[in-house]
Amino acid sequence: MTQTKAHVPQASRNNPFTGFGAQVIYGLIIGVVLGLVGARMGEGNWLVTILSQIGSTYVTLLKLLIPPLVVTAVVTSIVQLRQVQGAARLAGNTLIWFAITATASVLVGISVGLLVDPGANSSVDPNTAKDVGYVGSWAAFLQSLLPTNILGLEVSAKLSDGAVSAAPNFNVLQLLVLSIAFGIAAMKVGKKAEPFIALNESILAVVQKVLWWIIRLAPIGTAGLLGKAVATYGFDALGSLGKFVFAIYIGLAIVLLVIYPIVLKVNGLPVVHFYKKIWPVTSLGFVSRSSMGTMPVTVRAVEKGLGVPRAYASFAVPLGATTKMDGCAAIYPAIAAIFVSSFYGIPLEFTDYLLIVFVSVIGSAATAGTTGATVMLTLTLSTLGLPLDGVGLLLAVEPIVDMGRTAVNVTGQALVPLIVAKRHGIADLATLASENTVYAPEDDAADSADTTDLPAANKATGTTQTPVGKTRREETEFEESWA
Known part of the structure; x- marks a missing residue:
């Protein structure tokens, strides 16, 4: 049974001054003004304190839903x-x-690093180096794949002024591994797993509803996050590392505005529509500095x-949020490694x-589930000696630099x-190209459990661009492909 989309006035959906993307832009502007x-x-x-509380509360709310979202979305997908x-x-x-x-991305980083040479004649005082406290390693990565408990839960404790404080956190990579395992197991079990699958689908629907309520607060959260950043960091923090920051942002801009558009064009996808639809994601990533919080x-x-399609998006995005980091894991360590080699006078070979x-x-x-770019840089430097x-x-x-890295x-x-999705013929290109289909609250009323995973062009005919596995033989072949 297909649900009927709620009637939404055309002007409400297309008005560039009142849409969700515009609201986020307003939040950015207000944040800059309040930060100054x-x-x-x-x-x-008091103003900076309030901005900091608003921003951190919003990111906390988003991160709160990450565990149930990852588990239910991946199992269902x-x-x-x-x-x-x-x-x-x-x-x-x-x-x-x-x-x-x-x-x-890493080739862009290397090229920019060699061209700008941010470590040459740097006035940075070596004695100002801060304690890193954590070092990335291949062994730590392999260990992080193995869940220590069924919830992927970790607890970090620290001693401050004689008191011990503990903060629980979730290792998303472990949650992803567990969810994939349970999803494959549920599929292979068959009929007996139907209640388990139905439960996950039900929880996912509820989580997504609450999630949308939180996302609607993005303009407010954006204002708080950017306001706090402007008030706290400003341009004075650049100091003697201004050339390094400049090199990083040049590399990020090339990837974001040159490499990604080329990839889109090569695959026959509209560049402008992509950036228009993904603007809330890019802007929130910039101000929140958290791929997990933005996920x-x-x-x-x-x-x-x-x-x-939801079935694929719910699998690919969490996977990307833990392993796909062109800013933190490609551009930044490449330019930073060149900076370190030049600063210490250690030449790099081919x-x-x-x-x-x-x-x-x-x-x-x-870097998944750890401290991101810093861990990645320690891994790179230790590999290079x-x-x-x-x-x-x-x-x-x-x-x-983390703001720009996370946006990329x-x-x-x-x-x-x-x-x-485009290369496999399962993308709904009409949704991507349409001016009427926007990332807005009206879309929430149009969700359909029966058709959400099918391309829009095929919903009228009830067919899909790829064969649907209705036969036992096809289902068996699919199960064996995951075995």
Whole structure:
């Protein structure tokens, strides 16, 4: 049974001044203004405190739904993917495109690093290097794949002023591994697993409803996050590392505005429509500095705005949020490694640049569930044999460069699912190209449990672009592809 879409006035859906994307832009502008005002009021003022609380509360609300969203969405998507022939190939191509875009990004990073040479004649004082405290390693990555408990729950404790404080957190990579395992198991069990599958679908529907309520607060959260950033960091924080920050943002801009558009054009996809639909994701990633915190918004934008089927989007986006980081794992470590080698006078050979490419493409998953780019940089420097003290030198500008890195990360995490869905013929290109189909609250009323995973062009005929696995033989072939 197909639900009828709620009637939404045309002007309400298309007005560029009142839509969700416009509201986010208003939040950015208000955040900048309030941040400048807060900066002039001095340190520790009430305005900066309020902005910080608003921003951190919004990110906390988003992260709150990540565990149930990942588990239920991935389990449900694994089961639903049996409707698409060659689901294992779909997953494999996702990883391949992760690697392709990561390779292009790290090559851009190396090129910009060699051209700008941010470490040459730097006035940074080596004695100002901060303690890193954590180092990335291949062994730690392999260990992080193995869940220590069924919830993927970790607890970090720290001692401060004689008191011990503990904060629980979820290792999303472990949750992803567990969810994939349970999804495949439920599919192989068959009829007995139907109540389990139905429960996950029901929880997912409820989580998505609550999630949309939280996403609607994005303009307010954006104002708080950016306002706090402007008031806290400003331009004074650049200091002697201004050349390094400049190089990072040049690299990020090339990937975001040149590499990604080329990839879209090569695959026959509209560039302007992509960036228009994904703007809320990019802007929220910039101000929140968290791929995990942005992930719920990314999932919805990829599905509702880009026309990627829910069954695939719910699998690809969480995977990308843990392993697809063109900003943190490709551009940043490449330029930072060149900075460290130049600063300490240690020349890099051609094979060293090949190692940078290898670590960036293969090792990005080593940042999953950890401290992101800093861990990735320590992994890169240790592989090259460069001093890890160099990481401490760059921590002073970490918040500033992290904003741009995360914006590129989340944009790439939305790009790849669209590319793969298009190449497999399961993308709803009408949704992507349509001016009427926007990432807006009206879309929530139009959800349909029976048709949400089918391309819009085929809903009228009841067919799909790929064979639907209705026969036992086809279902068996799909199950065997995951075995």
